[in-house]
Amino acid sequence: MAGDLGRATALSVGLKVDSDALTPGLITALKQGQVNLATIGITCALCHSTVDDSIVRGIGKRLDGWPNRSLNVGAIIALSPAITDKSPYTSWGPGNFDPRLHAFDGRKFIR
Numbered sequence: 813m814a815g816d817l818g819r820a821t822a823l824s825v826g827l828k829v830d831s832d833a834l835t836p837g838l839i840t841a842l843k844q845g846q847v848n849l850a851t852i853g854i855t856c857a858l859c860h861s862t863v864d865d866s867i868v869r870g871i872g873k874r875l876d877g878w879p880n881r882s883l884n885v886g887a888i889i890a891l892s893p894a895i896t897d898k899s900p901y902t903s904w905g906p907g908n909f910d911p912r913l914h915a916f917d918g919r920k921f922i923r
Contacts, residue, residue, distance in 0.1 A: 818848050819842065819845060819847060819848065820845075821891070822870075823869065823870035823871075824884075824887075825883070825884040825887040825888050825891070826870075826880055826881075826882035826883030826884045826887075826888075826906055826907075827870070827883070827888070828861065828862050828863045828870055828871070828872075828874075828880060829842075829863065829867075829870065829871040829872075830863065830873070830874040831863070831866065831867045831871055831872050831873055831874075832873065832874065834867075834871075839867055842867065842868065842871060843867065843868060858880070858883065858885075859879070859880055859883055859885070859909075860876075860877055860878075860879065860880070861874060861875065861876050861877065861878065861880060862874075862875050862878045862879070862880040862881075862882075863875060870882075879907075880907075881906065881907040882906050882907065883906060883907065884904065884905065884906045884907075885901075885904060885908070885909045886900075886901035886902055886903065886904030886905070886908070886909070886910075887901070887902060887904075889901045890902050
């Protein structure tokens with residue numbers, strides 16, 4: 813997914829931010845709602861890592877291996893302008909993934 817996500821949008825779909833990777837100035841700006849969040853890279857940690865919310869909700873110290881129960885994978889996928897039919901994704905809800913719709917063969921998604 814390219815481009816910037818507003819903080820509210822990124823956090824509303826369950827994405828998390830590791831506060832140890834942030835500068836003090838950026839933390840201040842985040843607390844004041846003045847920052848958009850940048851492009852997202854997807855790894856296993858997307859679902860298997862969360863934060864302790866020590867800065868604000870969704871931003872804090874990284875907790876590796878903890879389930880991210882607020883993550884809304886379907887809503888994240890539906891944010892992509894490349895997805896034209898968003899309805900199969902928006903029905904999943906936070907903490908859920910429907911593997912019947914898509915599988916990943918290491919190169920591409922397949923039905």
